[in-house]
Amino acid sequence: MEAFVLPKAELGGFVAKLKANYEVFGPVAKGTEFVFGAVAAAEDLRLDYDTTILPPKKYFHRPVETLFTFNGPVEIAGEGEKVAGKQLLFGVHPCDVNALLSLDKVFLNTYPDPYYKARRENTVIIGVNCVAPCENGFCSSFNTGPAMDTGFDLALTDIGDKYVVEVGSAQGKDLVAGLAAASEADLVARNKALRACQQKITRQIDAENLGELLHQNVEHPKWEELKEECLACGTCTTVCPTCFCFGVKDYVDLSLKAGERPRTWDSCMFYEFSRVALDHVFRPGRAARIKQRIFHKLTYFNQQFEGSPGCVGCGRCVSTCIKAIDPVEIVAAIQENPNPPEEVKLYTPPAKKVTPETSPWAPQKAVIKAIKQQTKDTTTYTFAFADPKVQEAYTYDPGVFNEISIFGIGEAPISISSCADVKDSFDHTIRAVGNVTNALAKLQVGDIVGIRGPYGVGWPVEEMKGKNVLLVAGGIGLAPLRPVIKYIQARRDQYGDFEILYGARTPNDMLFTGEFEEWRKIPNTRLYLTVDIVPPGVEWGHNIGVVTTLFDKMASRPENTIMVTCGPEIMMKFVVRGLLARGFSPEQIYVSLERRMSCGIKKCGNCQIGPVFVCQDGPVFKYADIKDLPEEIF
Amino acid sequence: MAKPKIAVFKFSSCAGCQLSILNIEDHLLDVLGAVDVAYFVMAKRENHEGPYDIGFVEGAVTSPKELLELKKIREECKILVAMGACACTGGLPSIKNFAGTQREMEEKVYTELWDLKSIPAYGIDHYVKVDAYLRGCAVDVGEMVELIKSALLGVNPHFRPHSVCNECKLKENVCLLVNKGKPCMGSVTAAGCGALCPSLNRPCEGCRGPANDANAASLAQTFAVDLGLSRDDVRRKFLKYAGNTPEFKKGAEAV
Numbered sequence: 026m027e028a029f030v031l032p033k034a035e036l037g038g039f040v041a042k043l044k045a046n047y048e049v050f051g052p053v054a055k056g057t058e059f060v061f062g063a064v065a066a067a068e069d070l071r072l073d074y075d076t077t078i079l080p081p082k083k084y085f086h087r088p089v090e091t092l093f094t095f096n097g098p099v100e101i102a103g104e105g106e107k108v109a110g111k112q113l114l115f116g117v118h119p120c121d122v123n124a125l126l127s128l129d130k131v132f133l134n135t136y137p138d139p140y141y142k143a144r145r146e147n148t149v150i151i152g153v154n155c156v157a158p159c160e161n162g163f164c165s166s167f168n169t170g171p172a173m174d175t176g177f178d179l180a181l182t183d184i185g186d187k188y189v190v191e192v193g194s195a196q197g198k199d200l201v202a203g204l205a206a207a208s209e210a211d212l213v214a215r216n217k218a219l220r221a222c223q224q225k226i227t228r229q230i231d232a233e234n235l236g237e238l239l240h241q242n243v244e245h246p247k248w249e250e251l252k253e254e255c256l257a258c259g260t261c262t263t264v265c266p267t268c269f270c271f272g273v274k275d276y277v278d279l280s281l282k283a284g285e286r287p288r289t290w291d292s293c294m295f296y297e298f299s300r301v302a303l304d305h306v307f308r309p310g311r312a313a314r315i316k317q318r319i320f321h322k323l324t325y326f327n328q329q330f331e332g333s334p335g336c337v338g339c340g341r342c343v344s345t346c347i348k349a350i351d352p353v354e355i356v357a358a359i360q361e362n363p364n365p366p367e368e369v370k371l372y373t374p375p376a377k378k379v380t381p382e383t384s385p386w387a388p389q390k391a392v393i394k395a396i397k398q399q400t401k402d403t404t405t406y407t408f409a410f411a412d413p414k415v416q417e418a419y420t421y422d423p424g425v426f427n428e429i430s431i432f433g434i435g436e437a438p439i440s441i442s443s444c445a446d447v448k449d450s451f452d453h454t455i456r457a458v459g460n461v462t463n464a465l466a467k468l469q470v471g472d473i474v475g476i477r478g479p480y481g482v483g484w485p486v487e488e489m490k491g492k493n494v495l496l497v498a499g500g501i502g503l504a505p506l507r508p509v510i511k512y513i514q515a516r517r518d519q520y521g522d523f524e525i526l527y528g529a530r531t532p533n534d535m536l537f538t539g540e541f542e543e544w545r546k547i548p549n550t551r552l553y554l555t556v557d558i559v560p561p562g563v564e565w566g567h568n569i570g571v572v573t574t575l576f577d578k579m580a581s582r583p584e585n586t587i588m589v590t591c592g593p594e595i596m597m598k599f600v601v602r603g604l605l606a607r608g609f610s611p612e613q614i615y616v617s618l619e620r621r622m623s624c625g626i627k628k629c630g631n632c633q634i635g636p637v638f639v640c641q642d643g644p645v646f647k648y649a650d651i652k653d654l655p656e657e658i659f
Numbered sequence: 660m661a662k663p664k665i666a667v668f669k670f671s672s673c674a675g676c677q678l679s680i681l682n683i684e685d686h687l688l689d690v691l692g693a694v695d696v697a698y699f700v701m702a703k704r705e706n707h708e709g710p711y712d713i714g715f716v717e718g719a720v721t722s723p724k725e726l727l728e729l730k731k732i733r734e735e736c737k738i739l740v741a742m743g744a745c746a747c748t749g750g751l752p753s754i755k756n757f758a759g760t761q762r763e764m765e766e767k768v769y770t771e772l773w774d775l776k777s778i779p780a781y782g783i784d785h786y787v788k789v790d791a792y793l794r795g796c797a798v799d800v801g802e803m804v805e806l807i808k809s810a811l812l813g814v815n816p817h818f819r820p821h822s823v824c825n826e827c828k829l830k831e832n833v834c835l836l837v838n839k840g841k842p843c844m845g846s847v848t849a850a851g852c853g854a855l856c857p858s859l860n861r862p863c864e865g866c867r868g869p870a871n872d873a874n875a876a877s878l879a880q881t882f883a884v885d886l887g888l889s890r891d892d893v894r895r896k897f898l899k900y901a902g903n904t905p906e907f908k909k910g911a912e913a914v
Contacts, residue, residue, distance in 0.1 A: 056833040078831040088829045256874045258824035258846035274817045279689035279804070281811055290829070295821050296871035311872055345828070347836055347846055347881055434814055460814040 027192040028207035028215075031181070036188075040067035040115065043200070047113035047149060050084065052077055064115060072116050072183070075159040076341055080121050080266030081114050085144045086128060089289045092140070092273070092386040095432035096283045099390050099473045105140055105287075113149040116181075119173035120164045120339040122152050124266030126176045127337070130330035131269045134378055135641060136385040136626035149196055152177040156218045161340030163228040163353050169337040171222040184214040230338070230356045236324035238359065240369040243316065243655045247358045252312040254348045255294075261342035261350070262292035262318060267326065267335050270298070270630030273623060277433040284433055286386075288629070293317045298631065301621050302437075302459030313656065319355060320635070320655060328373050328636035372635070372650060374642040385626050388430050388475030389415050394450055396470055399536045403501060404466065405442060405454040411473060421445050423508030424483030424617060424645045428625045429453065429461060430475040437461035438622040438640070441479065442504040444511030454504035454536060480625040481644050484509050484589050485615055493521035495581040497600050499572055499592020500529050503536050505617055505644075506591050514547050523550040524581050528572030528596070530557050532565050553578055572596060573603045583608040589645075591617040598659035601648060611649035618643050618651070618658065634658065663712035663811060666698035667742075668732055670718030670725050671752045671780065675797040676743035677701045677717055683800045690807060709735030713810050715793075719745040719752040719780035726778070726786060733787040738810055741782060741789045742803075744796040748868045748901035751796070752780035757898045757911075781903050791816065796866035796900060799852050819850045822870040823863050827854035835862050842882050842896060847873035847910070868901035875910025883914040890914050 031039055043049055044064075052074040053062040059074040061081050079088075091105035125145075132141035155164075155171035164170025173180055178197030181188040189207050192198050207215075262268045272291040277284035291298055294314050299307035308314055326335020336352065343351045379385075390411040397405045410416040421441055430436035437459060443452035457466040465474070486509065494513060498506045513520050525544060529535045535554070545552050553575045555568035568575060572592070581588075588609060590600050597616050604614060620632035622640040632639040635654040637646075651658055667677055681702060683690065697707040714736030720726050733739055744750035755764045756779045765775050783789060791810075793802055802818060809816035819826070823845035827834075835841040835857055843862035845854065849870040856863050869875065875897060882888040882896065897910035 055831065057838055058833045060831045078828065078833070253874075254877055256822070256824075256846040256877055257870070257872045258822040260822075260824045260828055260846070263825055263828040276805075276817065277808055277812070279686065279693050279808060281693075281808060292821070292825070295825075297820050309872075311874070345834060345837060347834075348877065433812065464814070 027198070028212060029190040029192070029201045029204035030187050030207050030211050031190050031204055032187040034186075036070075037067040040064065040070065043113055043115070047111050049113045049115055050081075051115035061114070070116060072153055072181075074116070076118070076162070076339060076344065078341075078345070079264060080124060080339065080341065081117050082121070082124065082128065082266050084112065084114060084148065085125065085141050086132065086269060086271075086290075087140075089287050090140055091285045091287045093384075094283070094285045095275075098282075098431045098433060099388075099475050100432070101387055102283065104384070107140065107143045108147045111147050111149065112144075113151065115151045116153045117150055117177070118153060118155060118339070119170040120162065120337040121266050122150060122173045122176040123167075123169035123334065124337045124339070125150075127267045127326065127330065127333040127335065128269060130333050131628060134330070134376070136379050136381060136628070138628060139384050139386075149200070150177045150179075151197075151200075152180040154180055154182040154219055156183050156222050158222055158226045159340055161228065161343040161351075162226065162338055163230055163340060164338035165223055165226045166230040166232050167334045167336060167338050169334060171226065172219045182215045182218060184211060184218055187211075189215040228338075228340070228353050230323075230353050231360065235356070236327065236371050237366075237369045238356075238363065239320055239324050240371065240655060241367055242359045242364050245359055245364060246362075247355060248312045248316055251315050251350060251355070252310070255311055255315055255350060256347055257294055257296065257311055257314065258347070259292035259294040260345050260347075262294050263290065264341040264345050265322070266337060266339055266341070267322070268292070269628070271628075272631070273436065273629065275433050275435050282433065286432070291629075291631070293321065293630065293633075299621055301619075302462070307620055308656070316655070317633070319352060321633070323352065323356070324371070325633070325636040328371055329638065331376060370653065372637065372654070374637055377641070379626075385477070388428070388436075388477040390473050391476040393468055393470050393472050393474070399454060400534055402458070403454060403456045403536060405452050406465070407443075407450045407452050408474070408476065409450045410476070416449065419451070419479075421451070421479035422483035423486055423512050424505050425479040425481045426505075426622070426625070426644065427453065427476050427478030428480070429465070430477075431461060431464050432475065434464045435461050436475075436623070438480070438625060440505035440617075440644070442507045444508045444515070446511065446515050454501070454507070456501050478625060480622075480640055482642065482646075484645050485587065485647075486512050489587045490519045491521065493581060493586040494523045495526070495579070495586055495588040496524065497526045497572060497588065497590040497592070498528070499596040500534060501536065502590075502592030502596070502617070503527055506589060507537060509589060510544060510547075514544075517548055521549070521585065522580065523547065524579050525550070525552045526555075526572055526575045526579060527552070528555040528557070528575070528592075531560055532556055532563050533560075551580065571599070573599050576603050576607065583610070583613065587613055587615065589615045594619070594659065601659050611652055612647065614648035615645055616648055616651075616659075617645050662693065662695040664697040664707075664710075665694045665713050665715070665807075666709065666711040666732075666736065667696075667701070667715045668698070668717065668728075669700070670716065670729070670746070670783075671721040672718030672743065672745040672750065674701065674717070676793075679797045679800055680715075680803065683804065686800070686804045690804065693811060694807065711736045713738045713740060713807070715740045715742040716746050716783055717742045719749050720783060720786060721752055721777050721780050723776055723778060729783055729787055738790045739787065740791045740793055740806065741784060742793045743798050744794065744866045744868070744900045745780070746783050747792045747794050748782045749780045749903045750866075750900055753900075753903050754898060756780060757894075757902055785903075794849055794867040795852055801853075802851050820871045821850045822846055822873075823848045823850045823852065823854050823857065823867070826850045826852070827857045830854055830858055832857050835860070836881070836886075840886055842886055842888055842892075844878065844896060847875045847878050847906070864899060865896065865907065866900045869904050869906035873906045875906050876913035879910040879913035
C-alpha cells in the first residue's frame, strides 16, 4: 500500500485544503467527551480522542431520515434529503470504519437503500489508526483494530511528530498530492506504534466458536442475572456502530393530508420494538431482549450478512451503560461456567440481491376493484395496480406478502390471498385490527392505496409436486394458504392426495365459506372443518374442537406428504407436535411465521427471530430449518 | 364535517399544562383552524357546555367533589386525555400519598379543617377510563399536537415510549449519571420530552413516569451504591412524580 507522511505542523494546511472541497466532520470535544461534529479548522480536531458518544454511522444511517414526503393518501410529493455535495470524515477509528463495512451489507446488499448508498458514495473517509487503546475497547478480538486495512480513503498513524498516511483508494490518492513518500523508517515506526498498541489491549473476547458457545448457552444463569441489572434504556444499541434497526412512521401536518414518512433509529432493547397490532409483543421479557442484542452482535449478524462482524469491539456499549454491562464479561462468565457442549447447526439464511428500478421505499398505486366481506371484521379486497404495465409485470408466489400503505396512517404487511394465475388483479384478505387495516376498512371500491412487494419466500409448491399435500389452517391463517389451494386446483394432476383441515373460533369466524363447495369438488381433495365453539342459534354440521382434533379423521400419512400450516402460533405449535407424533419429519413440515415485518426488505430489523429475517428469509419456513432457533418458536 | 369540539379542564395542579397549550404558537393557528375550542376557562371568556369530542384533563383529583366532576366530564367527552403528570400518575400532589395519613397531611397544610375533605391523589385513570396520556410536567407541545392530529385521523398517536436516555443519546449529551455522577432518572423514564432537562444539564426527574419495562429497582441500587444517595433521597426520587405506579414504587422500595 502506498504511504506518505504528513508532518503534524502541516495538519492545519492539509485540513484547510480539504475544507475547500468538502464539508469536513471529525472528532471534536463536547464537555469531557467527544462527538463527531463539523470541523472549522484543524484546531477543532481532537485526533487524540478515545471514542465518540455516537459513532460516525450517524452520517450514513441517520438517526432520523425522511424516506419521502407525501401529499394525500397515495401521492408522493418528494424524496427524502440526499447529501448535497461531498462530505469528508476526518479521524475515524478502525472499529468504526469496520462497522461501516458491516452496515454496507445491511443497506447495500438486499434492496440497496438509496439514502444510505448516496451518503456512502459521497463521503470520503480519512481514518486514524489507534496508537493507544481506549478504555473499554476490545477491537483486536474481531480484527477490527487497532489498525485498519480496508474501508478508508486515507489512514493516518501517529508516529510522533508526523503521521504516516496510507492510501486506500484513488480518491485518497488525489488527497495526498504534495506529501512526501514515507521512508522505510517511517513505516517501521508505524508498525512499531501499532504493535505496541495491540499489545496494550487487554480486553478480549475469545471469538473462536463464539456462535456455537452462545447457542449452547441460550439458557444460562448469566441471562437471569443481567435481567435484574439491565435498565432496558436502550443506550447500548443507540451508541452501537453496527446497530441498524429503525422504525418507520408517518407524520402529517394539521392539514391531515400532507406529511412525511421518516425512519428513526429503534432498538431491540425496547419493549415495544416487537409490538404488533392488538398490543401483542413478541419479545416481552427483558432477558430475551438482552439475549437478542448480545446474540445479534456476537453471532446472528455474522450469520445474516456473510460473516460480517456485528460487534467491532468499540466499547461504547460498556462505556455508556449505567450498569456497565459488558459483552467481554458476559462471554467470559459463560465460558467459565458453560452448559455441556452439544452439536449446534448454525442456520445461515440464503443470501439474495434485488435491485429494484425505483426506490424500494416508494409504493405503487393500486386501485380497489372489489370488496368482499368475509366475517364481521375481515374483508377481502381485490386490487389492481393503477399502471397497467406494473400490473402486467406483477408476479408472485403463493404465501408471500405486500406492504400496503395509506400515507399519513402508515404501512402494514399483508399476505396475498389470491393465486398469481389471475393476472389482472390480486387479493388481500385483511382483518381490521391496527391503524392501517382500520383505515382500509373505511375505503370503497375505486379508492387507491400504495402497495410495494411482493416480499418473502412462499409455500414450497414446486417441492410439493408429485406428493400428497396436507394443509392445516387456523382462523385468518387460511388467507395466505388460499393461494396454495388455488394453485393445486389449477394443476391438479401434478399433486397427489390433498387434504384441507380448517379450524376457526366459531362458524362466523370462517373465511372463504362461499368457496368451500368448490374446494370439495377438486378431485382427490377432502375438506374438514372444525370450530372451537358454536354459539347458541348457529347451525353447524361439522366437527367441534381445536384443529388438531381433525387429525384422527384425516387420511394423510407421513409417506410422500408435505404439510403446510398457518394460523396462530399456539395452533401451529400443536399442529407441528401432533404431526411429529404421527411420524411426520421436520423436513416435511412448512409453517408461516409472523413478526412485525415493517420494512419487508431486511433492513429495519423488527421481524428478526434469532438470525432469521422473517420478511425475506420467510415468512414460510421449513420447520427443520427453524426448530432450533434460540427463541422458542415451537 | 364540523370541527371537533375540544374542552380543557383543571383539577389539583399548577395549571402549567394548560399554559403549555397557549404556548404552542408555532401551531396555534393551525390547531385553531382544525378544532373548535369549546371550553377552556383559562383562555376564553365564553365557554360552552358539553358534549365534547376531546377532553383534556389537567391535575389530580383530590376531593370527593372533584371526583364527581371528573365522572361527569368522562360522560361528556368522547376521547378523554389525561394531560400532564398530575392527571397521568398523580404527579406532585401524589407526594402526600406517601407521607402519612390523609388527616396528617391536612393538618400539616391547613389550620381550618372543619369542612376539609381530601382524598389521596392518583392519576385520573384510577377513577375513570382514559383514552390517551400526555405525560410530563409540563406536557410536551409537540406531543399535544400529535395527539390532536391522531384523534382527528382516528389513529393511535406516535409517542415514543422509549427511555429518556434514547433521546438524550441521540442529542449526544454527555451522560449526567455515568460521566458526572448525578442521579438522573432518564434510563427508566418515558421519553417524548426530547431529553429536555438533561440537555440543559439537569438530571431527569422522572416527571413523565416509567418507560415500558422500566427497571427502577436496579437504578435505585445505582443511586444508593454508586452515587451514595441516602435511602430517603432514593425514595424521594421515585415518589416525586409517579410514586403511584408499580414500577417507580419498586424503585422507592428497593433500597
